[in-house]
Amino acid sequence: MYAGSIPTLPLAIALLAVGFCVGVAGSFFGVGGAFLVTPALNILGFPMAYAIGTDLAHMTGKSIIASIRHRRLGHIDFRAGALLLAGTLPGVKFGAMSVMKLEKIGATELVVRLTYIVVLTLIGGLVLRESLRANRGYQRERHRALLVRRFRIPPLVSLSASNIKSISIWGIILLGFATGFLASFLGVGGGFIRMPALIYLIGMPTRLAIGTDLIEVVFSGAFGTYLYAHEGRVDVIAALVMLMGASVGSHLGTLATRYVESGRIRLYFAITILCTALAVTAKQLGMRSVSAGILLTLGIALVAPILYGLFKGIRDERTACPEKELEAT
Amino acid sequence: METGAVLLHASPGVYAAIVVTGMVATGFALGCALDRVMRLFGLQIDRVE
Numbered sequence: 175m176y177a178g179s180i181p182t183l184p185l186a187i188a189l190l191a192v193g194f195c196v197g198v199a200g201s202f203f204g205v206g207g208a209f210l211v212t213p214a215l216n217i218l219g220f221p222m223a224y225a226i227g228t229d230l231a232h233m234t235g236k237s238i239i240a241s242i243r244h245r246r247l248g249h250i251d252f253r254a255g256a257l258l259l260a261g262t263l264p265g266v267k268f269g270a271m272s273v274m275k276l277e278k279i280g281a282t283e284l285v286v287r288l289t290y291i292v293v294l295t296l297i298g299g300l301v302l303r304e305s306l307r308a309n310r311g312y313q314r315e316r317h318r319a320l321l322v323r324r325f326r327i328p329p330l331v332s333l334s335a336s337n338i339k340s341i342s343i344w345g346i347i348l349l350g351f352a353t354g355f356l357a358s359f360l361g362v363g364g365g366f367i368r369m370p371a372l373i374y375l376i377g378m379p380t381r382l383a384i385g386t387d388l389i390e391v392v393f394s395g396a397f398g399t400y401l402y403a404h405e406g407r408v409d410v411i412a413a414l415v416m417l418m419g420a421s422v423g424s425h426l427g428t429l430a431t432r433y434v435e436s437g438r439i440r441l442y443f444a445i446t447i448l449c450t451a452l453a454v455t456a457k458q459l460g461m462r463s464v465s466a467g468i469l470l471t472l473g474i475a476l477v478a479p480i481l482y483g484l485f486k487g488i489r490d491e492r493t494a495c496p497e498k499e500l501e502a503t
Numbered sequence: 504m505e506t507g508a509v510l511l512h513a514s515p516g517v518y519a520a521i522v523v524t525g526m527v528a529t530g531f532a533l534g535c536a537l538d539r540v541m542r543l544f545g546l547q548i549d550r551v552e
Contacts (some may be wrong), residue, residue, distance in 0.1 A: 231522060339513030381509065396523050403519035406511050410522060413532035421533040425541060 193232060193416030195473045197423025201240035201481050203443050204384030206233040206391045206442030209450050211416075213466045214416055224409055227402030231413035233363065234395035235421040241388045243428040251335040251378065258368070258390060261347035265354025268393070272359055287458050290360050291451055292436050293367065298447035300343050301370050301440050308437035336378045336386075349375055363394050366447055373440070380436040415418045428448060430480045432462075433487020437502030446476060 181189060183252045192214045200207035208229050215225035242248055276282045325345040332340055353371055357364025365387050371384035402408050431439065457465040511518040 182515035201516050225544070234523065235526040238527060238530035239537070242531070242538065246538070397529065399526060400519045402521040404515045406515070407519075409521055410507065410525070413526065417526070417529060417533065421530075421537055426536050429541075492520050 181415060182431075183209040184200055185218060186414075189412055189415040190419035190474075192218075192422040193236075195420030195477050196416075197236055197240075197420030197425075198427040198430070198480055199423075199446070199476045200233075200420075201243070201424035202384075202429035202434075202439065203365070203446065204240075204369045204387040204391075205464075206237065206363035206395060207365075208363050209235065209366070210469055212274070213453075213469045214473065215412075217466055217470070220409065220412070223285055223405075223407045225398070226491035227407035228409045228413045228416070228438050230395050230398040230402055231408045231410065233397050233419060234392060235413075235417040236424050237388050237391040237395055240424040241385070241392060241419050242426050243425055244388060244431075246433060247381070247428070248335070249381045249431070250389060250435070251330060251333055251382050251386045251488065252389070253331065254333050254372075254376070254378070255386045257343055258350035258353075258386070259329070259393060261350025261352075261356035261366075262357075262394070263362075264328070265351035265356075266358040266397075267359025267399070268351075269355040269360075272355075287362060291454050291458065293356065293360065294447050294451035294454065297366065297370055298444050298451060300374070302444035303446065304374070305437050305440035305444055311406060329420060333378075336376070336382050338377060341376065346376065357394070363398075364390055366443075366450075369443070381431055384431060384439075410429040421448040425485060427480060428497060430484035430487075433491075434480070434483035438483070442476065442479065446472060 192211060195212050196207040196214075199205075199210065211229040211232070212222075212225045215228060216222060220228060227356075241250065250452070254295050273282060273286070276285055283422075325342050325348075327342050328342050329343050331341045331343050331346075332338065349371055353364055353368045356367050368390060371386045372378040372386060373380055378386065399408065449468055453465040453468040453472075456462075456468065505519065510521070
């Protein structure tokens with residue numbers, strides 16, 4: 175595969191489909207979706223380095239599309255995003271340095287993969303437990319959010335978009351640092367870590383956490399694209415084809431966040447994360463095809479309930495206010 | 504494509520910067536264009552209060 179070759183028609187269709195699926199799921203959860211795209215591209219014949227580089231390039235464009243849409247919905251807390259970024263960048267650097275240190279003692283593969291499995295299982299399990307309780311009508315647990323808000327070292331800042339009256343700047347920067355470190359250490363964009371961290375540790379509403387996280391994904395994606403393009407590991411044409419599919423998908427995925435209830439978004443997210451943990455475990459045990467199969471099935475299976483929620487929401491809204499629809503036409 | 508390959512070998516930093524800028528610009532253009540198309544189909548969305 176050469177960086178920039180024109181894909182055949184079946185490959186172009188497959189790339190469009192992958193882009194569409196990950197566009198829906200990524201903008202619905204506020205993640206880049208690298209854990210779905212990279213194995214899919216690998217199966218389509220891209221060597222791993224090209225798969226990662228091409229994925230990062232399309233992720234940058236896709237996250238911008240989703241951010242535009244989330245901004246219109248008022249789902250982005252720019253102040254929190256900027257503060258998080260101030261912590262994320264040194265965190266990414268520190269994470270990369272730790273990987274280099276591990277490389278010297280020859281333990282990178284094992285430590286990184288085991289950490290990945292533990293982090294995914296932990297996040298997935300916690301979010302699943304909480305979302306199931308929320309769906310049963312329990313009030314969301316706020317004590318973890320209070321932990322970060324109790325961190326009162328000045329200067330304090332108010333995040334009016336997220337309805338947080340006062341929170342320490344250092345608390346947000348520290349959170350950005352921790353998530354940036356983990357993302358870099360695991361070699362992922364980090365959306366799946368940041369999104370629940372914003373909800374449970376800062377106390378941000380789910381929709382705002384999704385939108386704010388996407389801003390971070392734009393920066394991490396652009397930085398990653400630069401590094402991989404520098405080494406000639408980005409298939410620009412393939413990334414653009416995927417971006418076409420992702421553009422439609424991310425519009426629909428973002429719209430779906432308006433209609434699907436927050437508890438349900440977190441439930442789908444938890445299932446996705448737990449399935450990914452299963453796929454990584456399968457990979458660790460040497461079952462590469464099983465791992466890829468789980469991720470591909472997950473990618474396709476995720477899109478159906480999200481789109482169903484979207485179209486059901488639109489239909490219900492129109493049934494409830496037919497006069498509004500008439501006005502629009 | 505040939506130009507891309509030449510540029511990559513001659514100046515990888517400039518090539519990488521062009522790729523990033525291209526992706527950002529394409530994403531922005533597609534985002535704005537699709538926004539208009541969605542409005543045409545009555546799928547315009549407003550800020551949720």
